[in-house]
Amino acid sequence: MKLLGNSGSAFTTRVKFVLELKSIEYEYIEEELRKKLKSERLLTSNPLFQRVPVLFHANEHPLIESLAIMEYLDELRPDVHPILPSNPSERAQYRVLAYTFDNLYYPWMREFVLTQDKERIEELKRLIIEGFGLLEEVFVKLSKGKPFFGGDDIGYLDIVFGSFLGWIIFDGTMFGFNMIEEARNPRLAQWVKSMWSHEVVRALIPSQETHMEFYEMLISELPPTPETVSA
Numbered sequence: 171m172k173l174l175g176n177s178g179s180a181f182t183t184r185v186k187f188v189l190e191l192k193s194i195e196y197e198y199i200e201e202e203l204r205k206k207l208k209s210e211r212l213l214t215s216n217p218l219f220q221r222v223p224v225l226f227h228a229n230e231h232p233l234i235e236s237l238a239i240m241e242y243l244d245e246l247r248p249d250v251h252p253i254l255p256s257n258p259s260e261r262a263q264y265r266v267l268a269y270t271f272d273n274l275y276y277p278w279m280r281e282f283v284l285t286q287d288k289e290r291i292e293e294l295k296r297l298i299i300e301g302f303g304l305l306e307e308v309f310v311k312l313s314k315g316k317p318f319f320g321g322d323d324i325g326y327l328d329i330v331f332g333s334f335l336g337w338i339i340f341d342g343t344m345f346g347f348n349m350i351e352e353a354r355n356p357r358l359a360q361w362v363k364s365m366w367s368h369e370v371v372r373a374l375i376p377s378q379e380t381h382m383e384f385y386e387m388l389i390s391e392l393p394p395t396p397e398t399v400s401a
């Protein structure tokens with residue numbers, strides 16, 4: 171197996187988590203995400219989106235989209251560290267939560283670090299705080315008093331949300347905005363501690379330097395603002 175990814179990409183980290191938890195050996199290939207520097211391998215394996223992660227498995231068609239890859243690996247190796255629950259209705263519920271995170275929370279978090287619009291920043295903070303408040307309730311319901319969304323050990327949702335732990339810290343130190351705070355989200359704050367005490371999480375969450383490099387890359391790829399154009 172070969173994984174094409176980028177070290178600052180939380181979506182790549184997700185796939186690394188599953189590969190590691192399932193003890194699947196793989197070769198990791200670092201991809202350049204600046205538009206003009208993307209590799210031929212990325213452009214041909216994911217021509218539509220041109221995004222990582224991409225998983226290559228033997229002669230299978232390259233797999234894209236972190237959630238689809240996670241499920242593929244879970245089905246491929248169901249006997250080692252299963253990540254999705256066996257109950258179909260629970261599975262559907264987990265998929266909806268992952269979809270919600272990727273299509274609502276992630277765009278808010280991304281816009282938060284990129285926008286210069288002060289009003290929008292405040293609005294995004296409100297949305298994110300409210301969002302993590304809801305996630306706190308989800309955690310209480312699903313974890314049933316255990317340390318992880320997945321119960322006694324890391325499961326699908328721990329990976330989906332936990333792959334962003336490094337970005338949560340980055341936003342705290344860089345912008346002074348703590349998305350998860352003990353006072354607001356006591357159970358999620360506890361979950362964060364449980365996550366950090368897990369050796370796979372400690373090994374795979376990228377360093378803050380890597381996050382900074384990724385952030386600088388994002389900034390450098392943004393279209394010029396009207397001020398810089400007229401300067």
Ligand SMILES: N[C@@H](CCC(=O)N[C@@H](CS)C(=O)NCC(=O)O)C(=O)O
Pocket residue numbers: 176178179180181182203219220221222223234235236237272
């Ligand atoms: N929904 C995708 C998102 C992947 C994604 O956004 N990857 C980013 C890196 S974090 C990327 O490759 N960006 C390059 C680009 O958009 O040009 C997934 O879950 O795999």
